[in-house]
Amino acid sequence: MLVNQHIITDIKALIAQSKEKAIRAVDHQRTLMYWDIGKRIFEEEQQGQDRADYGKYLTEYIANELEPEYGSGYSKRQIELFRQFYRTFPIANTLYSQLSWSQYKLLIRIDNQEKIAFYIAEIIKNNWTVRQLERQIYSNLYERLLLSNDKESVLAVAKKEKQPSDAKEIIKDPMYLEFLGLKRDASYYEKDLESAIITHLQEFLLELGNGFSFVARQKRIHIEGDEFFVDLVFYNRLLQCFVIIEIKTTKLTHQDIGQLQMYVNYYDRIEKLPHENQTIGILLCANKNDAVVRFTLPENQKQIFASQYKLYLPTEKQLLKEVNKELESFEAKEEKL
Structure with missing residues (x-):
C-alpha cells in the first residue's frame, strides 16, 4: 500500500x-x-x-x-x-x-519602566532568544533609537501601535558589528567587511532592526553602457522600500555620498514599484563626517544616511557616556530651533 x-x-x-x-x-x-x-x-x-x-x-x-x-x-x-x-x-x-x-532576569536589571516595556515588545514581536536580548540590551538599542526619535515614537513602533514613517525611526547610529570577529587594529578592505556581513547575515539583520530582508550582494546595474556594483541591497517591509548599503572603511568623501545618491536614484526610477516608497541609502562607514554629509546633500532630505560602524562593544560606562553626549547635543540643537 x-x-x-x-x-x-x-x-x-x-x-x-x-x-x-x-x-x-x-x-x-x-x-x-x-x-x-x-x-x-x-x-x-x-x-x-x-x-x-x-x-x-x-x-x-x-x-x-x-x-x-x-x-x-x-x-x-x-x-x-x-x-x-x-x-x-x-x-x-x-x-x-x-x-x-x-x-x-535580564529585564529586572533595567531601572527604567519605559525601557523595559520597549524590550518586552521587541522580544514578543521578533521572538528574540535570551542571547539576542542580552546583546541588544548591552548594545543600548533603546538609547541608540532615541538619538533621532522621541520616547513615545520608539515605544509605539515597538508595540506595533504605529508604523515607522521615517527611516530615522529604525536606522541606528552607530551600528555595532562585533559579531563579525574582525580585529579593530587590522587592515582590511570593503570586500572583507562585506564578506563578513554575508557570513553573519542573521546577526547583521538583527542589528539592522525590524522588517529588513536581504535582497542582493554586489548588485550589478547598467547605466548607459557603464557598469556599477551596489555593495548590499535590502528591503524593509515596514517602510516598504529598498535599502541600499554602501560600505566605506576609509575616510568618507562627498564622492561616496554622490555615488550612493546615484544608486538611490536608479532604484527609485527603475526598480521601485508605484506603491512602494522612496529608496533609502545608508553609508556604513568607519569614520563619519556629519558636516560632509550635510553640505553634500539638500537640506531636509530623508533618503541618505551615514551610520558609523564599530567592530566591538564598548564597556557599559563608555557606551552610556557616548549616548549621553549625543543626546545632549541633540537637545541643544532642538533648543536653538
Missing part, C-alpha cells in the same frame, strides 16, 4: 510543536512561582521594623533553609532576584508567557 510520506513530516512537526509548548508552559509556571515567592518575601519584609536590615537577614535566612533541600536555584542571590522580580513587575497579569525566566 502506497502511503503519503508527508504524514510523517506532519506528525514530526506536531510532536516538535507540542514539546516546545510544553517547555514554554513549564517555564512560565516556574516564572509565576518565582513571582509568588518574591511577593511573599516582599510582604514579609514590609513587616520588619528596620526594613533594610530585616530584608538582608530575611533573604539570607530563606536561602539557608531552602538551598540544602532544593539546590542552588534557591541561593541568597536567587532569592534576592525573586524579590526584585516582584518589585519590578508587581502586577501578575502583566507577565507574558512568551518570555522565559532567563529573559526576565
Whole structure:
C-alpha cells in the first residue's frame, strides 16, 4: 500500500510543536512561582521594623533553609532576584508567557519602566532568544533609537501601535558589528567587511532592526553602457522600500555620498514599484563626517544616511557616556530651533 510520506513530516512537526509548548508552559509556571515567592518575601519584609536590615537577614535566612533541600536555584542571590522580580513587575497579569525566566532576569536589571516595556515588545514581536536580548540590551538599542526619535515614537513602533514613517525611526547610529570577529587594529578592505556581513547575515539583520530582508550582494546595474556594483541591497517591509548599503572603511568623501545618491536614484526610477516608497541609502562607514554629509546633500532630505560602524562593544560606562553626549547635543540643537 502506497502511503503519503508527508504524514510523517506532519506528525514530526506536531510532536516538535507540542514539546516546545510544553517547555514554554513549564517555564512560565516556574516564572509565576518565582513571582509568588518574591511577593511573599516582599510582604514579609514590609513587616520588619528596620526594613533594610530585616530584608538582608530575611533573604539570607530563606536561602539557608531552602538551598540544602532544593539546590542552588534557591541561593541568597536567587532569592534576592525573586524579590526584585516582584518589585519590578508587581502586577501578575502583566507577565507574558512568551518570555522565559532567563529573559526576565535580564529585564529586572533595567531601572527604567519605559525601557523595559520597549524590550518586552521587541522580544514578543521578533521572538528574540535570551542571547539576542542580552546583546541588544548591552548594545543600548533603546538609547541608540532615541538619538533621532522621541520616547513615545520608539515605544509605539515597538508595540506595533504605529508604523515607522521615517527611516530615522529604525536606522541606528552607530551600528555595532562585533559579531563579525574582525580585529579593530587590522587592515582590511570593503570586500572583507562585506564578506563578513554575508557570513553573519542573521546577526547583521538583527542589528539592522525590524522588517529588513536581504535582497542582493554586489548588485550589478547598467547605466548607459557603464557598469556599477551596489555593495548590499535590502528591503524593509515596514517602510516598504529598498535599502541600499554602501560600505566605506576609509575616510568618507562627498564622492561616496554622490555615488550612493546615484544608486538611490536608479532604484527609485527603475526598480521601485508605484506603491512602494522612496529608496533609502545608508553609508556604513568607519569614520563619519556629519558636516560632509550635510553640505553634500539638500537640506531636509530623508533618503541618505551615514551610520558609523564599530567592530566591538564598548564597556557599559563608555557606551552610556557616548549616548549621553549625543543626546545632549541633540537637545541643544532642538533648543536653538
